[in-house]
Amino acid sequence: MSAQQTAGRVARSDALEHLARVGLVAYGVVHLLIAWLALQLAWGGGNGSADQSGALQTVASEPFGRPLLWVLGVGLIALALWQAAEVLRYTGGLSGSGDAKKKAVTGVVKCVGKVVVYAFLAFSALRFATGGGSSSSAEQQQTTSGTFGLPGGRFLVGVAGLVVIGVGVYQVVKGLRKKFLEEIDTSSASPQQVRVVERLGQVGYVAKGAAFVVVGGLLAYAAITFDPSKATGLDGAMHTILQAPFGQWLLTLVALGIAAFGVFCFFRARYPQRT
Template sequence: MGGQRTTTGAAGRAGDSEALEHLARIGLIAYGMVHVLVAWLALQLAWGGGGQSADQSGALATLAATPVGKPLLWVLAVGLVALALWQAAEVLRWRSGWSASGDQRSRALKKSGKALVKAVVYLALAWTAFRFATGGGQSSSGQQQQTTAGVLGWPGGRWLVAAAGLVLVGVGVHHVVKGLKKSFLKEIDLASAPPAAERTVTRLGQAGYPAKGVALALVGALLVYAALTFDPAKASGLDGALRTILDAPFGQLLLTLVALGIAAFGAFCFVRARYPERT
């Protein structure tokens, strides 16, 4: 028990570290920047000026091509690693509740699971930023197709790909519901925020979460389609999902709305960096 208290205490100190918190704020700003760039690429795709893939890799490639792109990518990668470490510290901080009972245990497991998933996402994005900073980046849609092709070749691989797609669909639906019900406000401590800032956070979250949710659900649906047709080319990632929206009836308008929503999510991350997470 003493060892567990020591570990939990160390995790709590790590999570409350002022230096790590400042770096995590930089990470949130970097995360928001990626979404704003993806939104810009999606708008270009909607209005006939698309060049880079409208996804995270395209956003980072766009940033890398600017005169100050490489230094910014390093800052982005470091910030995202700090954000991942912050979430990893959250997992350890809630570890003491795993052995509790009832609602306390359920809450601890839920918080730990969400923090772990976020840490993995931030680390993956940080690695992508690092690759582009060192000149080794490549299209994430191409990587996803290669990965999907490899998994489809495994025994039962088709079911694994389909399951991954269904999970993404579920995450997307969760994002949509989270935005519509404004439940994201439960995760942010706005006690010190003026009314105007609270309204801004609310409006950005209401627009951003559903738009991101729609995009994620479509990425998941394409993965399920790839599994059903045994065709990894169908697993075209976020870029493919946005192009699917463009090909739909009124696609240009729909893609514009989704792009503006993704930009709103990016702006939400900028504002989110100002306020602490509610425990």
């Protein structure tokens, strides 16, 4: 049996699909919690980090929070495996040429990126479930500091910042051009639901992309100033937005956009893309 056939069987597995749906819901919940923390930060009532570590810490601090984090972690692992199966599905096109090869390369890059994101978030959820979670901002600063010690480390950090900025711009374009509709099967949804999905996706991806651009900008600034403390991740990006002119309202808009993305993830779980 070929890798593509194996990938197809894995991706069509009912058990994996159900777990992937849990993962999509978990992904949405994390974004809703980040949005809530950002709103608290904007209006002076937040003490936790407005990023994924703050969101996971919020869940861990609640009754039955740690068992819930185990469920979220397993679901996110399934979501990563689902995307990994997609990588195998695209590998056959890599040996082709022209548009077919370009489409295959693009598909592999996107899927690998999603696998990394989902796997990292799953790992973080399981760490918090076992009481070993830590601040994402602190971890990024430590990683940046360690990278500075490598030959060409400053250049690597700068490139990483530019890559993150590129990802942010891509997310914004994806939202504006509605490319996210390729990731969700709304054939069984009503016209009203489709319109809601479109609006949520547009607002969500634009807001998330804007946050990524700021995160990448801070990483690039850390490389320019040779100061790892500037690489403060998403939480630092939220504080940077807050300090801008009309920052309170800008951060509120970003938070509402991230919340819209979280709800969009629920629709993705309801209408998952068929491979």
